[in-house]
Amino acid sequence: MLTVEHVGKELSGKLILHDVNLEFERGVYGLLAPNGAGKTTLIKLLATLLTPDAGAIRWDGEDIVGMGERYRSLIGYLPQDFGYYPNHSPRRFLKYIATLQGVPRDEIAPRIDELLAMVHLSDQADRKMRTLSGGMIRRVGIAQALIHRPRILLLDEPTAGLDPKERVRFRNIVHNLAADHIVVIATHIVSDLETIADRIVMLGDATVREADEPAAICERLEGRIYEVPSGYVLHDGQLKLSEIQRGGETAKRIYSPDPIPESADRGIESVHPGLEDAFLLTYRD
Numbered sequence: 001m002l003t004v005e006h007v008g009k010e011l012s013g014k015l016i017l018h019d020v021n022l023e024f025e026r027g028v029y030g031l032l033a034p035n036g037a038g039k040t041t042l043i044k045l046l047a048t049l050l051t052p053d054a055g056a057i058r059w060d061g062e063d064i065v066g067m068g069e070r071y072r073s074l075i076g077y078l079p080q081d082f083g084y085y086p087n088h089s090p091r092r093f094l095k096y097i098a099t100l101q102g103v104p105r106d107e108i109a110p111r112i113d114e115l116l117a118m119v120h121l122s123d124q125a126d127r128k129m130r131t132l133s134g135g136m137i138r139r140v141g142i143a144q145a146l147i148h149r150p151r152i153l154l155l156d157e158p159t160a161g162l163d164p165k166e167r168v169r170f171r172n173i174v175h176n177l178a179a180d181h182i183v184v185i186a187t188h189i190v191s192d193l194e195t196i197a198d199r200i201v202m203l204g205d206a207t208v209r210e211a212d213e214p215a216a217i218c219e220r221l222e223g224r225i226y227e228v229p230s231g232y233v234l235h236d237g238q239l240k241l242s243e244i245q246r247g248g249e250t251a252k253r254i255y256s257p258d259p260i261p262e263s264a265d266r267g268i269e270s271v272h273p274g275l276e277d278a279f280l281l282t283y284r285d
């Protein structure tokens with residue numbers, strides 16, 4: 001198990017994270033927060049690219065900083081911008097990474113074939129990477145992060161720049177990894193996590209605002225999310241979350257701390273809360 005214990009981090013005198021406590025076991029963890037909330041900083045701490053100023057991160061009780069290479073062999077990391085040679089093919093790039101990661105020589109070729117098949121790139125294996133789509137490049141990124149069979153996979157904004165079809169493909173790949181990996185995905189895109197995250201971690205004010213199963217997060221809002229006509233006047237404590245299209249008209253989705261009587265005539269409808277509602281409520285201005 002990976003545990004984050006009272007971790008704090010400052011960068012250039014600015015407090016980025018404070019008293020962060022988290023536990024990671026197998027499954028998909030969605031690190032969900034707006035830009036600038038400290039997701040990348042936390043991912044870098046988990047990757048030992050940064051070290052905590054306070055507290056510690058432990059793998060099965062042992063400080064990951066002290067574990068050095070023994071810990072690094074356990075992690076696969078896909079940074080926001082991963083560097084690759086545009087003139088290399090995925091196969092050549094993966095061979096290079098496999099060598100760096102110390103994958104035994106006779107295992108490299110079969111491992112690359114296996115990973116290319118897993119990320120649905122077998123057909124593109126020998127094309128120059130500069131000719132591949134953003135989604136294909138991201139999938140090469142996932143493959144390179146997995147090459148040495150890590151237990152922990154750290155993905156920073158992995159779907160940036162992907163089209164909806166590529167996002168679905170990405171979600172399927174991650175879902176299949178969840179059974180025997182800890183997968184930590186940092187993103188500000190709720191829909192990337194909605195169907196695959198076992199737990200959601202929301203960061204805010206330099207610390208953990210929420211860490212729970214998506215269903216539990218949504219359940220806490222049950223009976224408090226409504227769709228109302230655009231002309232509906234908000235009462236005390238009610239908040240507009242988003243604008244939506246309903247029956248060809250613009251309506252709004254709101255949070256109400258107290259129940260509102262439903263009314264078909266007045267177009268007031270209680271709806272099931274989604275993760276997007278929780279996100280918008282947590283990070284309202």
Ligand SMILES: Nc1ncnc2c1ncn2[C@@H]1O[C@H](COP(=O)(O)OP(=O)(O)OP(=O)(O)O)[C@@H](O)[C@H]1O
Pocket residue numbers: 011012014016033034035036037038039040041042157
């Ligand atoms: N080296 C640094 N020195 C000072 N401040 C920094 C440094 N690196 C990041 N920050 C600031 O720390 C905050 C958190 O950054 P971080 O990159 O961890 O956030 P994030 O949630 O990953 O957002 P993004 O998706 O924009 O990267 C931001 O306000 C950022 O400007």
